[in-house]
Amino acid sequence: MTTLIAPVIPRSRLQRLRWTFADGGVIARGNLIHLVRNPSAILNLLLYPAVMVLLFGYVFGSAMNVAGGGDYREFLMPGMFAQTMTLGVMTTMIIVTNDAARGVTDRFRSMPISRSGVVLGRACADMVNSVLELAVLLGCGLAVGWSWHRGAGNALTALGLLLLLRFALIWVGIYLGLMLTPESASAAWMPLMPLTMLANTFVSPELMPGWMGAISEWNPLSATVAACRELFGNPGWGGDSWAAAHALPLAVAWPVALTLVFLPLSARRYRRLDR
Amino acid sequence: MERMNSLAVVAEGVRKHYGGAPALDGFDLAVPEGTVCGLLGPNGAGKTTAVRVLTTLLRADAGRAVVAGFDVAARPAEVRYRIGLAGQNAAVDEILTGRENLEMWGRLYHLDAATARRRAGELLDRFGLAADAEKRVKHYSGGMRRRLDLAAAFVLAPSVLFLDEPTTGLDPRNRDEVWQAVRELAASGSTVLMTTQYLFEADQLAHQIAVIDAGRVIADGSPDELKSMVGGxxxxxxxxxxxxxxxxxxxxxxxxxxxxxxxxxxxxxxxxxxxxxxxxxxxxxxxxxxxxxxxxxxxxRPTLDEVFLSLTGERTARAEEGGHGEEDRAA
Structure with a gap:
């Protein structure tokens, strides 16, 4: 009754490449089915941003001043976008640690499957997830009076910068995920949350104590936020510092640098799981 | 080439250190093709490390291991085409249905969609999961999960299957179901190497039992040979x-x-x-x-404690859990 199934071995580089994408597709598809079938994940995806926008926009927002003037909620939204992209690193980390703990990583590694396909699938699924999150947040922003003012082209560039940051953080997430347990990955929330606030996300660094303001200005997140405010035409004068004056190139340079460091590191870490 | 005549698994003097203490310290094993080998030992004896070395997950510091005719260190890709692994945790996806899980693994083994679907159907039948094929795995019992995991490891009908403590944490009924599945796999001609902490489990399933302690095999033989060594x-x-x-x-x-x-x-x-x-x-x-x-x-039957007492001449630090192994109580 059993059909004997002969192992298929890739013959050419092209075939190997095609398989990498096929493997990536299968893994990404599995991950996306999770999102669709998991009601609490969907609720999180929809509700969390809405709650955060209301909380920061109206509860704290009533006490906030925007350096250089302007509406706080207009100032806030680019910060929320970038913070959400940054916290996406948690998603990557938790899935990577869970896969390792459940033995999924071991099975992948014991299979004749391309290593890069596994990672590619992870990256695709995370990016689709982030696009959805961003779409929900855009909707929330529009609902509280935020908008873009400098045309669709600039707005799309800003969204591209946000996704570029998320893309860079996939590699940080995979690298850390391969070193941590699921428990410690969940605890990464603790240091990560303040780091997303020690930036120009919610408050201008100008209004912080000197040393804190300096850290905040150089936070990679600040570059993306400032560049987005500029591209969307949202208020938020960044200050006189070099970092603030060069937000746009920095919003490209930081993610590229993160990718250049953490992509090889996570590939190396994955290869060295056999030590 | 490297093919060892009719031996599915060969390990010679395999060593592996993590930091200070050796996990494997001169591990030797030879498993003939088409047989079931039980690797028996307490926690920390090196069972899982041995499986990880043999399944190419871990690189040994020294020694040599040949699986399905290929050296695990020199030709890992060839080995991976010929083995299946079911680890200590069932690596199944809870959100997907049983059928979707098997189709996914089939696709990852590069079967085309139609073949993956057909193979998933065959495996669901074979492992007694056909009736629950469209249920999400989160509604499966522990035994069903393990059987699904075994089925996933069996997608390519590999010539050597590695099962790491396949029944740990299962109640007797679920355990019996998994045993039945392991017998099925062995009957189909695959070589099975399974680790276990329970002598009675190895006794039920294995043709050959290798007792491992402190990273090396301290006794190796048929269940009867081993039991008579221990005193029956x-x-x-x-x-x-x-x-x-x-x-x-x-x-x-x-x-x-x-x-x-x-x-x-x-x-x-x-x-x-x-x-x-x-x-x-x-x-x-x-x-x-x-x-x-x-x-x-x-x-x-003698408990693992007694086997160890007899083989090593000293009681292991193991607690009494797992000590009441045997079934056939007469009172």
Whole structure:
């Protein structure tokens, strides 16, 4: 009754490449089915941003001043976008640690499957997830009076910068995920949350104590936020510092640098799981 | 090339250190094709490390391992086409259905969509999961998950299957289902190497048992050979009244041909016997005739503790859990 199934071995580089994408597709598809079938994940995806926008926009927002003037909620939204992209690193980390703990990583590694396909699938699924999150947040922003003012082209560039940051953080997430347990990955929330606030996300660094303001200005997140405010035409004068004056190139340079460091590191870490 | 005649798994002097203590310290093993080998040992003996080296997940520091005819260090890709692995945790996706899980693994083994679907159907039938194929795995019992995991490891009908503690944490019914699945795999011609902490499990399934301790195999043979090495089955006797202990010990000594080990606090006597049923019948009859009230009489296989005691000459630090392994209690 059993059909004997002969192992298929890739013959050419092209075939190997095609398989990498096929493997990536299968893994990404599995991950996306999770999102669709998991009601609490969907609720999180929809509700969390809405709650955060209301909380920061109206509860704290009533006490906030925007350096250089302007509406706080207009100032806030680019910060929320970038913070959400940054916290996406948690998603990557938790899935990577869970896969390792459940033995999924071991099975992948014991299979004749391309290593890069596994990672590619992870990256695709995370990016689709982030696009959805961003779409929900855009909707929330529009609902509280935020908008873009400098045309669709600039707005799309800003969204591209946000996704570029998320893309860079996939590699940080995979690298850390391969070193941590699921428990410690969940605890990464603790240091990560303040780091997303020690930036120009919610408050201008100008209004912080000197040393804190300096850290905040150089936070990679600040570059993306400032560049987005500029591209969307949202208020938020960044200050006189070099970092603030060069937000746009920095919003490209930081993610590229993160990718250049953490992509090889996570590939190396994955290869060295056999030590 | 490297093909070793009719041996599915060969390990020679494999060593692996994590930091200070060696996990494998000169591990040797030879498993003939088409047989089931039980790798038996307590936690921390090196069972999982051995499986990880043999399945290309871990690189050994020294020694040589050949699986399905290929050296695991030199030709890992060739080995991976010929093995299946079911680790200690069922690597199944809870959100997907049983069928979707198997189709996904089939696609990752690069079967085309139609073949993956057909193969998933065959495996669901074979592992008794057809009726629950469209249910999400989160609604599966522990035994069903393990069987699904075995099915996933079996997508390519690999020539060597590695099962790391396939029944740990399962209740007896689920465990029996998994045992049945393992027998199916073995019957289909695959070589199976499974780790276990339980002698009775290895006894049920394996043609060959290798006892591992401190990273090396300290005994290797058929279940019968191993058991006779340890002294065969045991009679466990608990008397109701401590006053009857001395006389019961004499009865048991007569049946066993040697003095039993006594645990006066628990009013328990234990002695190895060779003629299992004959000795048990004699003991029960004698005790009845002498009017010694008995709380419990059991015939059981040696526990892993006793195997270790006998093989290493010293009691391992293992707790008593897992000590009451044997089923066929007669009371």
């Amino acid at each position: 089955d045991q009679i466990d006797l608990v008397v109701r009244d401590a006053a009857g202990l001395a006389e019961a010990a004499r009865v048991l000594a007569a049946a066993a041909g040697r003095d039993p080990v006594a645990d006066p606090g628990a009013r328990r006597l234990t002695a190895p016997v060779h003629d299992r049923i004959g000795a048990l019948t004699e003991v029960v009859r004698e005790l009845g005739e002498r009017g010694i009230a008995v709380e419990d009489v059991a015939l059981r």
